[in-house]
Amino acid sequence: MMLESERNINWELAARVLSGEADEIDRGLLDQWLHADPANEEEWERIKTSWRRGEEALFVRQTDIESAWKNVRRFTKESSFPEASKGRTFSLGRALAVAASVIVVLGLSWFLLLKPQENQSSLIVSNSPREEMLLSDGSKVILNNSSRFLCNQPFGEEERTVQLEGEGFFEVEGDRNRPFVIKTEDVTIRVTGTKFNVRAYPNLDVTEIAVLEGRVEVVPPSDQEMVVLTRGQTALFEKKSGLLSVMETTDPNLLSWLTGQIRFEETPLKEVVETLSRVYGADFQFSDKALGEEKLTARFSDNSLDFVLEVVCTTFNLESKREGETIFLSAQNN
Numbered sequence: 001m002m003l004e005s006e007r008n009i010n011w012e013l014a015a016r017v018l019s020g021e022a023d024e025i026d027r028g029l030l031d032q033w034l035h036a037d038p039a040n041e042e043e044w045e046r047i048k049t050s051w052r053r054g055e056e057a058l059f060v061r062q063t064d065i066e067s068a069w070k071n072v073r074r075f076t077k078e079s080s081f082p083e084a085s086k087g088r089t090f091s092l093g094r095a096l097a098v099a100a101s102v103i104v105v106l107g108l109s110w111f112l113l114l115k116p117q118e119n120q121s122s123l124i125v126s127n128s129p130r131e132e133m134l135l136s137d138g139s140k141v142i143l144n145n146s147s148r149f150l151c152n153q154p155f156g157e158e159e160r161t162v163q164l165e166g167e168g169f170f171e172v173e174g175d176r177n178r179p180f181v182i183k184t185e186d187v188t189i190r191v192t193g194t195k196f197n198v199r200a201y202p203n204l205d206v207t208e209i210a211v212l213e214g215r216v217e218v219v220p221p222s223d224q225e226m227v228v229l230t231r232g233q234t235a236l237f238e239k240k241s242g243l244l245s246v247m248e249t250t251d252p253n254l255l256s257w258l259t260g261q262i263r264f265e266e267t268p269l270k271e272v273v274e275t276l277s278r279v280y281g282a283d284f285q286f287s288d289k290a291l292g293e294e295k296l297t298a299r300f301s302d303n304s305l306d307f308v309l310e311v312v313c314t315t316f317n318l319e320s321k322r323e324g325e326t327i328f329l330s331a332q333n334n
Contacts, residue, residue, distance in 0.1 A: 014047055124149040126166070129257055129281065135160075138173040139180065144257045145281035146201070167199045167278075169258050172214075187237050187244070190217040196229075197255060210234040210249050220244040253278075260302035266295045272312070273329075280305040287330035291318070 016022040017030055034040050124133060126143035133141050136154040143149055147166025155161075161181045172180045174193025182189040184200035186207045194214020200207045209218055211229045218235045219226040222242045229235055234249045256262045257279045264272055270292030273284035282305060286292050294316050300308055309320050309327070321328045 018048065129279070135162075137175065137178075137180075140171040142169045142258060144168065144278070164198055164200055166201055167197070167257070169195075169197050169255065171195050186221060186239055187235075188219040190219065191215065197258075205239055207237040207239065208234060209237075210251075210254055218244065262300040262303075262308075264296045264298050266297055268292060269294045269296060269312070269316070269329075272296050276305065276308060280308075281325070283326045285326060285328050287328065291316070291329060291331065 013022075013029055017027070022030070030044075034044060124131065124143065126145060126147045126149075129145050131143040131147075133143075133149075135141065135151065137160055139160070141149060141162075144167035147164070147168060149162065149164055149166075149168060151162035155178070158178060159181055160175070160178055161183065163183045165185065170180075170182070170191075172191050172193050172195075176192050178192075180191045180193070182191075182198060184198065184207055185202055186200065187209070189196075189198065189209060191214065194216060195212040196214070196216050197210045197212070198208070209216060209229065211231055211233055213231055216229040216235075217226050218229060218237070220237060220242070224242075224244055227235055227244060227246050229246065232249050233246055234251075235244060235246050237244045252263050252265075253275045256275060260279075262275060262279065264275075270286075273286075273292075276282065277284060296312065296315065298311060298315075300311075312318065313320055313329075317332050318329050319332045321330070
């Protein structure tokens, strides 16, 4: 899907760009449209020429923000997010209202826009940590790096269903008559109101569900019975074996990607880099596997990855080298 179609530009967007009022989102939208069809670049040149000549053809329609707000207030409401999450706050309602969007792509700053209708399908793709959104029932969702979230807004009368690929923290508004259902590639999660974290990246061997508050049901795809998790419990679904197990939550850095608080207590470096990968979205490789057995004790609070790497490298006399999204760690040559 393009802005309105692959051939027709969104005239409100064009007006904002040409008048100098466009933001990064608008520019991303325009770039998306321009690359959708070679003919669009020619069309854009004609539009710019018309603008320079002062022709009125550009203003086919006027942006009516207040009307857009009224259209979406019927199925979305706004509130603030927890102070613990320090990332950007994204209200699905606000994006739909301001731009009448159906599909929203965050991180890339591309919003693919259509006029709002009932039961719209909304896709959020997070390319940075702590992408936050507020759903129509008041539930809050925060996404980690490289995560995809799909849902219909507003929710139906019988069930609130969403789909997740990646990692997300959920704070679900209680509603015993309408379960909140999260579908991942491997398991289905059902709740009526609670706080929990789901890690379901397709490239990982294990899907993880950790409960902070309330009660969560996890349904595996096989003949196994569902498991019920309560506060302080984690469910692990092993994709290769198809086994679903329950354990007490012991990882002190379970929500470090969300809070920015990282703690290591005699932690092997191979586990340290797993946490850093989760928090900062980078991949790590050791030149020597033995380095992964070195143990680190340290605490970090909203520090940059460069700072954390400097501490690690100084502590163990290592050097780091970046190649794209991969960081190579090796012993320094003295």
